[in-house]
Amino acid sequence: LVLSYGVQASHPSLVITQSDVLEMRKAVIEQGSFATAYGKLKAKVDLQMALPIEVPVPKDGGGGYTHERHKKNYQLMYDAGILFQLNQDKTYADYVRDMLLAYVQLYPTLDLHPARKVKSQNPGKLFWQSLNEAVWLVHTIQAYDLVYGALSAQDIDSIETKLLKPVALFLSQGQPSTFNKVHNHGTWATAGVGMAGYVMDEPEWVEKALYDLEKSGKGGFLRQLDELFSPQGYYNEGPYYQRYALLPFVTFAKAIDNNDPQRKIFEYRDGILLKAIDTTIQLSYDGLFFPINDAIKSKGIDTIELVHGVALAYSLTEDPGYLDIARHQDHIILSGDGLKVAQALDKGLAEPYQFESVAFGDGSDGKQGALVIMRSQLAGDQALLFKPAAQGLGHGHFDKLTWQFYDQGKEIVSDYGAARFLNVEAKFGGRYLPENESYAKQTVAHNTVVVDETSHFNGDVEVGNLNAPTLNYFDTNQFGTIANGDISSAYPGVKLERTLALINLAELEKTIVLDLFDVRASAEHQLDLPLHYLGQLIGTNFELSVNTEQLSALGSNNGYQHLWLKGRGQPEQGLAKVSWLNENGRFYTHTSLVKGNEEFLFTQIGANDPYFNLRNEQGFIRRVKDKKQHQFISILEPHGEYNPGKEYTLEAESKLTGLVHGEQGDLTLIKITMAGMPYLIVVNQSADASTQHSFQYQDKSLSVNGRLAVYALNNF
Amino acid sequence: LVLSYGVQASHPSLVITQSDVLEMRKAVIEQGSFATAYGKLKAKVDLQMALPIEVPVPKDGGGGYTHERHKKNYQLMYDAGILFQLNQDKTYADYVRDMLLAYVQLYPTLDLHPARKVKSQNPGKLFWQSLNEAVWLVHTIQAYDLVYGALSAQDIDSIETKLLKPVALFLSQGQPSTFNKVHNHGTWATAGVGMAGYVMDEPEWVEKALYDLEKSGKGGFLRQLDELFSPQGYYNEGPYYQRYALLPFVTFAKAIDNNDPQRKIFEYRDGILLKAIDTTIQLSYDGLFFPINDAIKSKGIDTIELVHGVALAYSLTEDPGYLDIARHQDHIILSGDGLKVAQALDKGLAEPYQFESVAFGDGSDGKQGALVIMRSQLAGDQALLFKPAAQGLGHGHFDKLTWQFYDQGKEIVSDYGAARFLNVEAKFGGRYLPENESYAKQTVAHNTVVVDETSHFNGDVEVGNLNAPTLNYFDTNQFGTIANGDISSAYPGVKLERTLALINLAELEKTIVLDLFDVRASAEHQLDLPLHYLGQLIGTNFELSVNTEQLSALGSNNGYQHLWLKGRGQPEQGLAKVSWLNENGRFYTHTSLVKGNEEFLFTQIGANDPYFNLRNEQGFIRRVKDKKQHQFISILEPHGEYNPGKEYTLEAESKLTGLVHGEQGDLTLIKITMAGMPYLIVVNQSADASTQHSFQYQDKSLSVNGRLAVYALNNF
Numbered sequence A, B: 001l002v003l004s005y006g007v008q009a010s011h012p013s014l015v016i017t018q019s020d021v022l023e024m025r026k027a028v029i030e031q032g033s034f035a036t037a038y039g040k041l042k043a044k045v046d047l048q049m050a051l052p053i054e055v056p057v058p059k060d061g062g063g064g065y066t067h068e069r070h071k072k073n074y075q076l077m078y079d080a081g082i083l084f085q086l087n088q089d090k091t092y093a094d095y096v097r098d099m100l101l102a103y104v105q106l107y108p109t110l111d112l113h114p115a116r117k118v119k120s121q122n123p124g125k126l127f128w129q130s131l132n133e134a135v136w137l138v139h140t141i142q143a144y145d146l147v148y149g150a151l152s153a154q155d156i157d158s159i160e161t162k163l164l165k166p167v168a169l170f171l172s173q174g175q176p177s178t179f180n181k182v183h184n185h186g187t188w189a190t191a192g193v194g195m196a197g198y199v200m201d202e203p204e205w206v207e208k209a210l211y212d213l214e215k216s217g218k219g220g221f222l223r224q225l226d227e228l229f230s231p232q233g234y235y236n237e238g239p240y241y242q243r244y245a246l247l248p249f250v251t252f253a254k255a256i257d258n259n260d261p262q263r264k265i266f267e268y269r270d271g272i273l274l275k276a277i278d279t280t281i282q283l284s285y286d287g288l289f290f291p292i293n294d295a296i297k298s299k300g301i302d303t304i305e306l307v308h309g310v311a312l313a314y315s316l317t318e319d320p321g322y323l324d325i326a327r328h329q330d331h332i333i334l335s336g337d338g339l340k341v342a343q344a345l346d347k348g349l350a351e352p353y354q355f356e357s358v359a360f361g362d363g364s365d366g367k368q369g370a371l372v373i374m375r376s377q378l379a380g381d382q383a384l385l386f387k388p389a390a391q392g393l394g395h396g397h398f399d400k401l402t403w404q405f406y407d408q409g410k411e412i413v414s415d416y417g418a419a420r421f422l423n424v425e426a427k428f429g430g431r432y433l434p435e436n437e438s439y440a441k442q443t444v445a446h447n448t449v450v451v452d453e454t455s456h457f458n459g460d461v462e463v464g465n466l467n468a469p470t471l472n473y474f475d476t477n478q479f480g481t482i483a484n485g486d487i488s489s490a491y492p493g494v495k496l497e498r499t500l501a502l503i504n505l506a507e508l509e510k511t512i513v514l515d516l517f518d519v520r521a522s523a524e525h526q527l528d529l530p531l532h533y534l535g536q537l538i539g540t541n542f543e544l545s546v547n548t549e550q551l552s553a554l555g556s557n558n559g560y561q562h563l564w565l566k567g568r569g570q571p572e573q574g575l576a577k578v579s580w581l582n583e584n585g586r587f588y589t590h591t592s593l594v595k596g597n598e599e600f601l602f603t604q605i606g607a608n609d610p611y612f613n614l615r616n617e618q619g620f621i622r623r624v625k626d627k628k629q630h631q632f633i634s635i636l637e638p639h640g641e642y643n644p645g646k647e648y649t650l651e652a653e654s655k656l657t658g659l660v661h662g663e664q665g666d667l668t669l670i671k672i673t674m675a676g677m678p679y680l681i682v683v684n685q686s687a688d689a690s691t692q693h694s695f696q697y698q699d700k701s702l703s704v705n706g707r708l709a710v711y712a713l714n715n716f
């Protein structure tokens, strides 16, 4: 006798619907990647179900046993609920029921969590903070919905009245400030409470989740969609946090669409949710997120949150590029959308996802600066990140106008990311390390100007949050991609302005980076422009005085105390070159046009690091002193190949032999000679570049359309 | 009209025979990996043949234009010759002919090479040293043989009399000391001259190539086979040089076998050549050679020399394990043996190559110590290298009894390898860097004992070559693999003895390393035992005093001048732990059993390095002072996983809680507690362990069969 459970009038009806379930049940008994994923999950859950259910009295904070156990429990209930729907084996529903009933016993006995932070506005009961409790509810309410059809009326009553409703009330009216907050924590709370409203037939809860407790529209899920993303779907804290923020949005939106299709949630704000998912993908290189702000570098597009996001994006659009990402993720989720992805992948429908050059406007209005990504495929897969973006709240770094560069699968000009060993107890309990504040967030840890050895906004995040840079322009055409941004509030009386361009030299099948950094100040300052590179120094074309017997820290504050000064040199007027070799086997030469007044300081991270917490990476700082005004002009040039395995080395030397900077009205003219080929790079810096601009250069009539033109002068 | 060239009475008949050619011609017109390889080579050669032939007057030394051009020419002639045989298109033969005739014009005009080294015993004419000239002949004589059938009698006459015979005579009777030398340079010379003898019907040359110029048997190819390899096929300089040395052996032997099968060259010295090929493969981990001595670390089993070697090995044995290696190499050579490999791969006949635990005896008698490789698959692919091996001539390092450890695809306990950026002009002309002598070769750059901050043999390679360590025993059984070696000549009056074991803890599915290093001296000394690890320090279980504001070099000589002293600590009696995290995402804890008198010095490579030539890797040195006798006892334990991408960290802490060392007669008894499980490790150190040895331990009757036994004490 096979009983058929689960397809009831109204359950399940959150992320997964009854019609999804019917399709999924067919798929698990056929060959295919969906069935494989099912088999894998079943094996994993079966192992866990063979062990006794543990629902411990809450005691430990983040990372501790009871904390981790309750996290494990909600995932287990969710997974077992899915399995029950797919194979209709009541064992799985019973397991979920038994665990829910254990929580029914426990929850009413609980006061606030003993390990909550002192004076915390958002303590939990099962967890030390209510954020975790909201995540618990988002999973548990779905698990409950999935097994609802197999529960007795009595169990339904006690689970709803003694557990799920109290939790939902605790997270909504019990904590108005968190629930109403337009913030990621609020998204989890509104998602949990709203979904509880759907499942337990409390339509008012749904309204409150959408519009805040007073239904004012000042908070709630829709306001979060309005404010937490820019119009292009960029999340202010950067991709590392964006992917984390995505999950409650994707989950609750799917539930809203299944229950209230007339709300057209996926069309809300011109399809903001899809844009947010897509932007998260765009903010990656070679599968890993660009590590701006407090990001852990190994986090990438295979993160579970984005697996859910990509499944939704494919389901909404059927764009085969998302299948490319799904294939990379190699993780099929057991949902209706997951099934669509699995079947499309099995049919071989994937097509390459298109990574593009984009300026992602920052802030809810998209006008708080921008995060700029430039890409080129001319000489392999290259990307440049330029950050005239807003501070990005508490996890933001003091890195206005910084940049990074990627080539052939590797980071070349780097950002330290966060100083943290996630969950490694021996490393400051797995939390952000003290060096995250003292080094990683500081301006000198980035590739942008530091004035008087002080970080931007004097290291004050509140000030930073109020003062975004301006993106003056962004343009992309056949010659490359260019952007210009400035900020006058990072330091009093100092304007920082940077133009960065990723430029194609088509004749040489080469892409280079042009960097023009202008500093104008009302008084004299010391200006430092660091460049953090990954690789081994190959050489410089100027003399270095190297500290061979003893090293000292470069400074005592604002991150300088963490840099060993390895050597220094002051190149004469002309081209100053620094070359390094990256582990990708390619050489990189950074050439500066100097007037003899820039000093180069070579550094290694690791001073004042009593616990060996920092990675010992290399960099150099260009320094000028007592300057009211200075322009740092440079070119980064990838070249050659080092292949000791096959015993050849190609083009280990820079081919840039000439670099001349000039101005002609609003035009910046950079003449370079690369591999003997003279090129003219024209940048239109005028306020409006919407029309074609013609000009004379060495008796030739040239023109620039938009912001950037590149002329191979030999072609005339 | 299609003319059929090339299958003449006697040409080609070196590495490739006429019957090979017939098979290969069939294969190139069918689908398959051989045809693909043919197409690739043809495209490459066609591009070159479209350019004018260049045979410049010799001028430049290694790396310079004329040097590289003549190297390119012999490869081109060889490749074009092969293509001619395969497609019978006379264009290819004509190209070889034209280039040979250009050499016919040039060669008779040449005196010794202008860039030869002063007082050199072995100058060339086309090249600065005759080694390159011999390599030229090995390739060119084959190219000539391949196109012979398409040449006119007049061309044959001028090519033989004005070019090939003079070159062969120059390399044989013209340079007796090189030709007769039992050394890799001699192998190239004898291979070239011997093959020239076969092709140009000079049987005396073959005899001289085999037995030396006087046919005395004191030199020549056979003597080289006798002396350059140990009975197991290990080449004294290590795998980096072994793979290089292989090519002339493999090439000439194949030619001998094709021309004089009655010499049974492949059976010579119990099949030494096949053993040499196989040993080269065994001396690799995850595709890369173990980087002992002057090795460049990225060199691996896909090196062209070993592609030829593996093709021969498969042809001789049809062992499907060689196909596994060939598949990894992903390079099909266009020869009869290459065809066999291609066809077998296409048929899917490959089976996993078996990497084994072996002690490779060193020296021509196999008794000059040994290079020991231990492997375990219990917890993934692990390997330990232990080096009670001989000095290995001029490229050898002062690293007696050093070790290395590999796990999950990465080097964990490392050897610096050679300090060199091959062919990178900016790095000391691409030659071995000065730091290769001053650091990489020195004892402190290795994981073995340094007495009084002086390198083994006081850094004298001549002394080193005369004094090999002794391998006292090697054993491998179900409990793991163990070896013991000693040396009393590295320092006067000091005996160094080390026991290293890779031990399986089956119940825990874990493999650990046991290291017992005994030093016994006639006077008091300072003893340093460095350990160079790859990864980031996670922590120590004892206090460190870290140099946070300033770093100084640890010493002034013998490599110590290149180490920054980052910090120091003196753990109390008991277990002293140092943990690090490798980029493979695994933790490693090194636990020492200390008595409170060992100081730990934490170091980073990079002091006294004015050109940033060294990699800034980490290490620690255990130091005791004023000791006549000391035993360093330690365990290396791989554990856990750091996965910040998936946001979990498992078992970041060492599970080793107990370590007790005892002796009972000839038995060393190590009791450890790992993850709460007590284990007894028994090492039989007696002179003869051929019989089973029974003993009492805590009222239990135990026994050890061979050298090693491991008891899970809970099982009693």
Ligand SMILES: [Zn+2]
Pocket (backbone or CB within 6 Å): A291, A292, A293, A294, A397, A399, A415, A416, A417, A440, A441, A446
């Ligand atoms: Zn940063």
Ligand SMILES: [Zn+2]
Pocket (backbone or CB within 6 Å): B291, B292, B293, B294, B397, B399, B415, B416, B417, B440, B441, B446
């Ligand atoms: Zn070495």
